[in-house]
Amino acid sequence: MRTGVASAAAVSAWRLPCRVKMVVFLEQLVNGLTVGAVYSLVALGYTMVYGVMRLINFAHGDFFMLGSYLGYTMLVTVLAQSSLPLWAMLCLATLISMGAISLLGVLVERMAYRPLRKSSRLTAVVSALGVSIFLQNAAMLIWGARYQAYPPWSVPEVNWAPGGVHVSLMQLLIMGISLALMVGLYMFVQRTTVGAAIRATAIDHDTARLMGIDVDQIIRIIFVIGPGLGAIAGVLLGLYYRQIHFTVGWSYGLKAFTAAILGGIGNIPGAMVGGMLLGILEMLGAGYISAAWKDVFVFLILILLLIFRPTGILGERVAEKV
Amino acid sequence: MSLLELKDVRIAYGSVEAVHGISLVVERGQIATILGANGAGKTTTLRAISGLIRPRSGSIRLGDTDISQIPAHEIVNRGIAHVPEGRRVFPTLTVEENLKLGAYKHRGHPDKVSSNTGRVYQLFPRLEERRLQLAGTLSGGEQQMLAIGRGLMPDPDILLLDEPSLGLAPKLVQEIFRVVREINGQGVTILLVEQNARLALRISNHAYVLETGRIVLSGPADELRRDPRVKKAYLGEK
Amino acid sequence: MTLSAPLLSLGAVSKNFGGLRAVDSFDLNVKEGSITSLIGPNGAGKTTVFNLITGIYRPDSGSITFRSSALIGMLPHQVVEAGIARTFQTLRLFENLTCFENVLAGQHCRCKAGLVACILNTRARQAEEARAHSEAERCLRQLRIWHLRDELARNLSYGDRRRLEIARAMASGPALLILDEPAGGLNERESDELMDIIREIRDSGITVFLIEHDMRVVMGISDHVAVMEYGRKISEGTPEEVQKDPAVIEAYLGTDDEDEQAEAEADAEAGESVQ
Amino acid sequence: AAKEPIRIGLQAPITGPWAYEGEMARNCVQIVADEVNKAGGLLGRPVEIVLGDDQGSPKQSALVAQRMVSDKVAAVVGTYGSSINDPASAIYERAELVNIAYGSTAEKLTEQGRKYFFRTCFRDDKQGAFFAAFAVDKLKAKRVAIIHDNTTFGKGLAEAARRPILEQKKAEIVFYDAITPGERDFTAILLNMGKQNPDVLYFTGYYSEAGLIIRQMRTLGIKATFVGGNAAVNDEFVKIAGLNMAAGALQTQEPLPTDLDYPQSKTFLAEYIRRHKEPPSSPWPVYAADAFKAIAAAIEGSGSTDSKVLMNYLRNSLKDYPGITGPISFDAIGDREGAIYLAYEVTADGKFVPLR
Amino acid sequence: MRLEFTKPASFIRAHSAWFIGALILAAAALPLFISDYWTDVCVFWGINVLLGLSLNIIVGEVGLFNMGQMAFFAIGSYTTAILSERFGVNLWLLIPISGLIAAGAGYILTGPIIHLRGDYLLMVTIGLNEMIRITLINNPFGLTGGPNGLIVLDQFRIFGHVIQRPIDFYYLVWAAVALLLFCLGRLQRSRVGRAWNYVREDPIAAEATGVNTRWAKTLAFTLGAGIAGAAGTIFATKMMVISPDSFTFMESVILFCIVILGGMGSIPGVILASGAMMVLPELLRNFAQYRMLLFGLAMVIMMIFRPQGLWPSRRWMTRLKEGGGE
């Protein structure tokens, strides 16, 4: 029986020398954190839009997917012709993709969400799902239904194995960039006046207006930042795994949304913690239980966690004041 | 020229008209009061002045410009501050952040912001004690003080106050009214909406009585105070 | 004072929120058939006391007994079933339902029909439904809003909404009615009408326990007044006694002198002050 | 006057996650249909393809099948996935409409006693058995790891490969688990597998994941020989894995069109490349073309478009019809006869060559 | 005294008998005039209506977010397949049995999470959907047949007539819809239906006026799961083959959209919207690969032009509260 084999594997894992187990664990951890960093970046987009508009932007995963494709297209078409050094090409590809996706984000907000701002929240959710289906199929039509691969020359292949633990440059880059972006974003929201305006808008649109805050503009800013971060995550993902497909928005979007909920939706550090935790949980599930049952395990933990912390790890526990 | 003037303003929510053509005038330096039963349209009128709702027709003039089509965030810059009904402070922001947001139009002028903050603290010493506390944890009275203080931050020419005494203990009501008078003394024109007609008429110069979206009475506050209709309907006197 | 046991009695009830002691060993007895008021500065913990009684929060310590049975541990709907109904400080109506449906909510706990009975529309269910309807009608009439029965709650004026909330509470046929600032946002004439209604409710045999900041209302209708500050009871007695208590004046009422003077002044000036 | 065309259905996932397979199937069938029409059609009538998009969803598949039936097509080519095919072929069976699958390899499909169901692709168990023999006898593997992707095809093939190995007892299955398709990080499962020191990894999923798996596995320093199922290794696989990592990867696979010496394979491939710039990236669409050719042959051979006649013809009279993927004959239950599998290797310059 | 106080007090209600009579006649005659294919489209429409109504109880009536309704549908379908194929249980019996098992699962699974706030509940129900689907794929105890799924060979028989052709299923499914409509209509106008609406409007106020909100929510979830489970029996016999691919998250999402698109809590809305979601892609078939693109666009446009839904249950005046807050 298959379960027999799986448990035999688990049992023999116990017999491995302690050091090897440690190395394997550390390696799992590095990988979990890398995946988690991508989840976090995407989760930020969910959380920011949710925080300000109370909208679960189901199209966010697709911004991420399009970001990945755009980065790819920039690299293989325009930039490949140039004589720029690799790092400059990568930066340019990322920036261009980010700019384009931000623009798209603002456009989608204007066309599909703003007309619904005064309607029930679920109305906008359905609209977001419609946008998601639209973008996904648009990507399929533009880039084809087949998998595309980032060209090999675009990926810096640098690997280390300190103490037997495999770490690659891309992994460090992903973790580093994600962390920097998240800290930067957190500072921006906590320390600047515009950040305070964002927080105020998140609490109460009308009162924010009375302070002289242009709510439409704040929402535009949110739709520049959220999809922009998604695009960066998309390019990073493309570089790390190379292959991209139009369905990646759904699968990663769902994961990132899970991460945002896990951390407490609407909360920026929460998105980060949630993403990392999800990455690690997946790694634990696949590594120590069974990859086939991994998602069941992850969702089980998530549900248990929410039973005890109904608003996520860092979500405010506002018992509704009566 | 009067500071604020509404002419035949009609306001509707969806297809339901809530205010059926009201006209009123607020002179510079005055305290003007709008009295009226619940649902008469007082809040609606203030929301139209501050731009939160577009009136269906009519004009709202601040000085010599019509502001009825200008978005709310622009109107603040032109000198109207609105302290909304039910305080509406930002509960998860600190007292000081709330005040800073009030001075959003002065962003980029930190010294202006800090001198205004100082002025508010002078008016409400209690807020200074709590400047780093989250606004949501303030008591009702303190929140009202914060809301008013926040309204003063953009240096408004005219302050719209919507039921500042709502839900406050008697002692605090007295304090709030004392401060409103003090603010007016500093040269800020005030348009006040109140249920507590007795107190409101006592401090204001001019008053309007609004009933189901229409102005039914207006005049100097002292006159209205002695008007039998007002006495009967709002002061509970026979 | 009679010797009969009070309808509701709170013994040394405390409640903390994080580090904040919102209610601090609070004792109170509410006598059957009375109108009892609870007053105190903002944030004193009055609403919290109501939430403790009605099961929305659970006290950290102390006892709450109603008709000599313990309330602690009951869920809010069980408290209603036991005979305590309430209104909220900030209105909580079912905005998109009609007034009639709003009031029928009160009768929910007095009916028994389950899923199957409702689908089969049994005789018992029909009888029960008819009873609920007539009860709801009675409450709407008592609060003088019967003519608004088919209006959606959100289309009502504020004063009518306040009444609707009271009607909804009354519909559960409570022995004790708890009102949180029923006159908040009402003008003097409206609150006069409200006072009449509250008296009428009391006279129909329902005990009333209310929070109010409007002293005209409190002093006008209460049989008994308790005063709270920082979660503690600082005074208690008849309206007159409480009004004279220096602690209450200091903490809550303030001195009205200044205003009286001002009023006198203004009256005197009246003749000349033509602006 | 133009003759009324003969309508032949093509059921394929034109949208949805398998859209690229559907698209290629459509391209392939179009080529052979054009060929037939250029040669004067069937029975003197032109052929028309009726396209039905099943989105890779069973429910849509049932609907498409019903529409094919309502549209009175002569026969149907389709469809791709086994679990998608199953409800459709149940409907075709009831309507007595010949349907020839091109990508549905699950054994159970032909074992339900359906009379009108055929397939031009080969069953999982044939490939599984080939792998078992190849791994144990050729590669001398003692410790075998199998990873599938929990799709009907991937899991079916994995099971089919595991069964004979367990029975023969000459090698040990040291690891057996599944990944989730659509994900990209498989390091956790690969690390786990690596702890078992397998000699061979058989991955039975698709190239998109296969490319990632071989790269992640090599990055982690796992040396096991990588063998892919017939959906795992192709040009895209090499692109995703990177040439340095992909080189040396093996796969079990029917002979590729490029390695077939039949003239029809060569012309077909040339035409495909002319139209679409590159050869089809997976083997299945070519089977769709063959399914179409088989139907065409049956119509031409029996001189009828009646489904019952076609069914009998396909089962009894069609012998070694020269298809693009080799001679086509169907056995008693509708499976294609004579599966030939080869092991291919990815060379250092990214070519696929049959392993000798 | 007014007994007609709940739900669309519209024109149609005033003449309901005529309308319903005409509608039933038209519906009964319809399959005689359309092809088997369109009859089949109507069969799946009917199954979607059953599912939509089951979800509407949860989302529309009680206001609980649920994007995992397919989990219960799957449980019902698999129960049918397993019990029918392995134990030869009669299909008619399996309708209530599948319903009860799915309801039981709904009761047990949602018990611990029912108190979660909107979006958190949404997430968890998505999780439940995925958990059930993956479990089915992983073939626990060899019960579910893994990704291949299971076959259902048995057929409904009524007085010796086998329900097999599209038209047979058409009558079966729409009879089930009619029965369900009747029951739900009764519920909407009863104590239970009102309790659900109270919870949707304001759970705290509902609790404080004596409604056991936990009971109301759990009842809705259990009933919704049960109906979906019973619908699973019909689906399984119609499809003859069921596999995890039929119960993906995307299917749940479409179902969720149906309820919102119809107008939350509106029964005719659900019928219309599931029709639209069913027929629209069929009409777009000629656009081949542009089909889903246009479908997505259509969803956005429908929401923008009818944010209150195709057939709102009440004149839900759009809430003028400006976005944000709550």
Ligand SMILES: Nc1ncnc2c1ncn2[C@@H]1O[C@H](COP(=O)(O)OP(=O)(O)OP(=O)(O)O)[C@@H](O)[C@H]1O
């Ligand atoms: N957002 C809204 N949507 C629809 N109608 C509204 C809305 N807000 C207010 N109304 C209606 O407009 C009318 C006037 O309301 P408004 O709030 O201006 O009254 P008010 O005089 O401020 O009363 P209060 O003393 O209760 O504050 C009322 O009939 C009210 O029901």
Ligand SMILES: Nc1ncnc2c1ncn2[C@@H]1O[C@H](COP(=O)(O)OP(=O)(O)OP(=O)(O)O)[C@@H](O)[C@H]1O
């Ligand atoms: N759910 C809660 N979480 C945290 N603190 C709370 C909560 N509910 C009440 N408090 C705090 O408890 C204290 C008492 O609040 P409460 O609402 O009982 O005051 P109150 O006497 O009703 O005041 P008011 O007259 O303004 O309504 C306040 O400081 C309040 O902030």
Ligand SMILES: [Mg+2]
């Ligand atoms: Mg107001």
Ligand SMILES: [Mg+2]
């Ligand atoms: Mg209170």
